[in-house]
Amino acid sequence: MRQPFVAGNWKMNGSRASVCELVEGLIQGIDSVTNAAVAVCPSFVYLADVQRMLSDTRIALGAQNLSDREPGAFTGEIAGAMLKDFDCKYVIVGHSERRALYGESDELVARKFTVALENGLTPIFCLGELLQERQQNQTESVIARQLDVILTLPGGVEGLRGAVIAYEPVWAIGTGMSASPAQAQEVHAFIRQRIAKKDAKVAAGVQILYGGSVKPDNAAELFSQADIDGGLIGGASLDAQSFLDICRATSA
Ligand code: 13P
Numbered sequence: 001m002r003q004p005f006v007a008g009n010w011k012m013n014g015s016r017a018s019v020c021e022l023v024e025g026l027i028q029g030i031d032s033v034t035n036a037a038v039a040v041c042p043s044f045v046y047l048a049d050v051q052r053m054l055s056d057t058r059i060a061l062g063a064q065n066l067s068d069r070e071p072g073a074f075t076g077e078i079a080g081a082m083l084k085d086f087d088c089k090y091v092i093v094g095h096s097e098r099r100a101l102y103g104e105s106d107e108l109v110a111r112k113f114t115v116a117l118e119n120g121l122t123p124i125f126c127l128g129e130l131l132q133e134r135q136q137n138q139t140e141s142v143i144a145r146q147l148d149v150i151l152t153l154p155g156g157v158e159g160l161r162g163a164v165i166a167y168e169p170v171w172a173i174g175t176g177m178s179a180s181p182a183q184a185q186e187v188h189a190f191i192r193q194r195i196a197k198k199d200a201k202v203a204a205g206v207q208i209l210y211g212g213s214v215k216p217d218n219a220a221e222l223f224s225q226a227d228i229d230g231g232l233i234g235g236a237s238l239d240a241q242s243f244l245d246i247c248r249a250t251s252a
Pocket residue numbers: 009095168172173174175176211212213214232233234235236
């Protein structure tokens with residue numbers, strides 16, 4: 001049985017004060033979330049504050065990015081070991097915003113994935129197609145290409161034992177236009193089947209989250225799909241009550 005998992009990706013949002021207020025609200029309400037594992041991914045600069053507040057709670061900490069390098073002369077970069085130093089359990093890699101706006105290639109994403117594992121972090125590996133690719137019936141080929149970059153790493157499919165996958169159709173991110181539960185389930189099943197061709201056990205165990213305009217009112221139906229194990233939440237994770245509602249929707 002895969003445990004449901006909901007992670008909040010706060011992106012480049014918030015102030016020190018608003019982030020602390022948000023964490024306070026989550027701590028107060030987390031006992032009402034009975035079955036899902038929960039994590040939040042603040043901006044790097046707030047990791048220390050959030051780490052301090054979350055110690056002794058069951059909310060895990062994650063980061064939104066990491067360097068593909070080991071510590072050294074790489075101005076402006078953040079190493080996996082530094083994230084570990086702040087008790088990060090998770091790190092997002094391959095988010096479409098980083099692919100599209102910061103030119104991250106499949107190869108760079110793969111190196112970040114490997115470096116995350118090497119540093120004892122659980123990568124939340126994001127993949128997803130553009131609207132144009134969906135309209136041209138290329139969804140499966142795009143997803144296959146992005147996934148195969150990970151499946152063909154030296155560690156192979158084994159790397160996915162310590163990872164989480166997040167399917168985030170780019171057209172659904174921040175648009176208010178979520179994929180329908182059926183559309184999302186179809187891609188999640190495709191991802192799981194493709195992994196199963198390499199290793200059925202890894203495929204059965206890996207958590208595959210859906211991300212893209214998940215809100216309290218559509219979360220339960222998305223999460224009830226056979227291959228959807230929870231969500232990676234952007235906008236709706238910036239409000240404690242709506243994020244907690246989404247976390248609770250895993251048991252609906
Ligand atoms: P939204 O929930 O704001 O659509 O963002 C999804 C996302 O990109 C999470 O990583």
